[in-house]
Amino acid sequence: MSKVIANMSMSLDGFIADPGDGIDQLFGWMGNGEVEVPTAVEWATFRMSPASAEYMRSAMAGVGALIAGRHLFDITQGWGGRHPLGVPVVVVTHEPPADWPHTETFTFVSGVEEAVRVASDLAGDKDVVVASAKIAQQVLDAGLLDAINVDQVPVLLGEGVRWFENLGKAPVHLSDPTVIEGNGVTHLAYEVRRG
Template identity: 40%
Template sequence: MARVVMQAVVSVDGFIARPDDSVGPLFDWYFNGDTALVAEPSGWTFRVSAASHAHLRPFWDAIDVTVIGRHLFDTTDGWDGKPAAGDQLVVVTHRPLPEDWLAAHPDAPFHTAGSVAEGIARAKELAGEDGFVCVTAGDVGGQAFSAGLVDEVEMDVAPVVLGEGVRFFGDHTGTVELDDPDRVVRGDRVLHLHFTVRR
């Protein structure tokens, strides 16, 4: 069965963006190192510390399918039809993707789903039996987490306190226990943490 990980860069107080969706200093560590890190298939190039590179390269390479919400799709204009990581992308949305966007990106490996549960199920189907699905934290990730559809949590914690904004776990409430972190990697201005959801 494909694994599902919920992931994002997050502030110490649990926010992945400001109320206006800007990230402020959360992403500074993507550009403060001396090791090139290229995201595939998007081609985005970052410069991170060697420790962050050693952690992120295998994580990004393992992703088969990414799941995002319509808000992130609209905010990024669908990343020009190229998933930030993974071979395919599922957009959870109640509206069709814009016709002009589809016309401009006819070969984009994007799929849509009408609910979070449907989106995760579709992503797992696309990823295959031993696949790896990454759902972005925030509203969609929080819904998946609340529904018990998330197996792992991956946080890139930046030493920043935003005070308000978009919460990593969205609107999730209630207690969910995680196992002890099995990966703790100290980068430059970031701490990479990985947890497995306790079942």
């Protein structure tokens, strides 16, 4: 069944970016291995450890749509019109860009509940991935998040952007994770326990 999954690379102390939105410290595992993992775009090909490559290929094959916040959309310049996952992207924003040409694969909506509804329709039987920290928090608060997949990086950043900074409803109980041990990353996949 289709699930809504939040996925981030996160430092052990909970940061998903440095204070300037930089991610150099957190994405080394995507390029430090010998197994090539192509994406849907030419400008992004991963080279990972065998364990991470298998994990990533399986995860990528399961994704049917992506939800992003406006900030992520802006700093990536909308991934140049095509996300590396090759799936439709739903962007949560109150002010859709007026001149964005890639309307066939990008949809702009004004709230997270609408985003989940639209993305789930687009994903069909596949999963929806939430790729922005604040949006993930809002989806979690709305009771619509099924799983949290952490690519946990063995570094303490000390400062930056936290994944779970402003949870509206805590504590949030999770399952024990399934664990995949990579190189420069530990993949921890949790289910959100509701109720």
